[in-house]
Amino acid sequence: MTDVLDLEAVLSVSNTDVDEVIHTVADHADAIFTWDYEKGARPQLNKLYEKAKHSQWNGETDLPWDTEVDLEAQAQLQVDTFRAFTESYDLKGSPFERWGDKEWATLNIESANWTLSQFMHGEQGALICTAKIVETVPWIDAKYYAATQVMDEARHVEVFAKYLDTKLSGYYPVNAHLKLLLDDIVEDSRWDITYLGMQIMVEGLALAAFGFLHALTTEPLLKQLLRYVMSDEARHVAFGVLSLKEYYEGLSDAEMFERQQFAYEASLRMRDRFLQQEVWDRMGVNPKEALQLVVQDPGRVMFQQILFAKIVPNCKKLGLLDRNDQWLRRRFEEMGVIQFEDWIDTSDEYETLQIEGLEQLRSGELRADAS
Numbered sequence: 047m048t049d050v051l052d053l054e055a056v057l058s059v060s061n062t063d064v065d066e067v068i069h070t071v072a073d074h075a076d077a078i079f080t081w082d083y084e085k086g087a088r089p090q091l092n093k094l095y096e097k098a099k100h101s102q103w104n105g106e107t108d109l110p111w112d113t114e115v116d117l118e119a120q121a122q123l124q125v126d127t128f129r130a131f132t133e134s135y136d137l138k139g140s141p142f143e144r145w146g147d148k149e150w151a152t153l154n155i156e157s158a159n160w161t162l163s164q165f166m167h168g169e170q171g172a173l174i175c176t177a178k179i180v181e182t183v184p185w186i187d188a189k190y191y192a193a194t195q196v197m198d199e200a201r202h203v204e205v206f207a208k209y210l211d212t213k214l215s216g217y218y219p220v221n222a223h224l225k226l227l228l229d230d231i232v233e234d235s236r237w238d239i240t241y242l243g244m245q246i247m248v249e250g251l252a253l254a255a256f257g258f259l260h261a262l263t264t265e266p267l268l269k270q271l272l273r274y275v276m277s278d279e280a281r282h283v284a285f286g287v288l289s290l291k292e293y294y295e296g297l298s299d300a301e302m303f304e305r306q307q308f309a310y311e312a313s314l315r316m317r318d319r320f321l322q323q324e325v326w327d328r329m330g331v332n333p334k335e336a337l338q339l340v341v342q343d344p345g346r347v348m349f350q351q352i353l354f355a356k357i358v359p360n361c362k363k364l365g366l367l368d369r370n371d372q373w374l375r376r377r378f379e380e381m382g383v384i385q386f387e388d389w390i391d392t393s394d395e396y397e398t399l400q401i402e403g404l405e406q407l408r409s410g411e412l413r414a415d416a417s
């Protein structure tokens with residue numbers, strides 16, 4: 047569990063340039079051409095590419111944007127959950143001592159603004175990382191597939207931005223810890239680290255987080271939006287697993303150890319540092335005092351573990367858990383997330399997450415166009 051010292055370290059890093067519009071990151075990788083155009087040399091990547099071509103949707107026209115979203119009513123619905131949490135703690139002397147339903151409802155609204163904003167920023171990270179993969183991966187089947195993912199990620203940034211603009215009540219700049227993680231992934235010169243950082247770790251976590259929110263929300267537009275995004279994300283994570291499996295089988299122990307350490311460091315950062323510190327500032331509450339209570343919430347601890355439901359089985363499939371005397375397995379045991387190792391890995395799961403009826407919808411449109 048995060049202790050007070052860790053909290054100080056987390057809070058000591060904050061986004062100091064919240065008005066920044068352009069952020070430049072050095073990309074140290076070589077752009078790779080291949081003259082080997084044999085399509086389907088990697089059949090699973092080829093299959094994923096064909097699937098992706100049929101699974102495109104249009105963020106403007108396929109989602110019910112005319113849905114009325116009553117933020118106040120949504121927030122009020124969740125106030126009972128907070129009350130149950132707060133009743134199990136002694137809030138005397140805490141920033142929440144005098145909070146009533148109104149403050150808890152505002153917190154819910156700000157929390158949604160923050161979460162959707164970070165999803166949007168993370169999606170832009172995926173957009174940039176995948177454009178980089180198009181340049182750096184040496185295989186034509188992977189370049190083809192990555193090109194479809196670039197389009198997917200543009201659509202994801204677009205729909206989260208539109209949801210924030212038209213349905214929520216405010217926007218947050220990128221969280222400093224998320225920004226640092228994305229910078230580290232983009233800066234790395236090794237092509238597989240883009241995949242490991244983005245497709246396996248960040249998108250693995252996002253797929254679990256979207257699934258959690260999808261199950262929880264009663265707002266029909268957001269529910270459908272998340273469901274559509276998840277169907278794409280499952281393909282993206284599968285792309286990471288299918289590409290790296292082949293490559294990692296050929297790496298030495300020393301090279302694998304670097305990847306194991308990278309995966310562990312990213313896990314810790316995502317688990318311990320992605321706190322809604324900016325929300326407390328906006329609510330006029332001292333973030334440290336608030337977070338000391340928040341990190342004790344048993345629901346939060348459970349949520350943090352569930353975020354690893356995709357990452358752990360995918361790391362296992364890549365051989366990352368058990369190489370070098372089970373080094374990463376031991377770390378995941380310490381983190382309390384090893385229980386997910388035999389959950390379905392995403393290279394098998396993506397087909398079950400496809401949107402039913404999407405292909406019919408598309409072919410229906412094609413027929414309409416043709417007539």
Ligand SMILES: [Fe+2]
Pocket residue numbers: 169172198199202279
């Ligand atoms: Fe995405």
Ligand SMILES: [Fe+2]
Pocket residue numbers: 172199249278279282
């Ligand atoms: Fe993605």
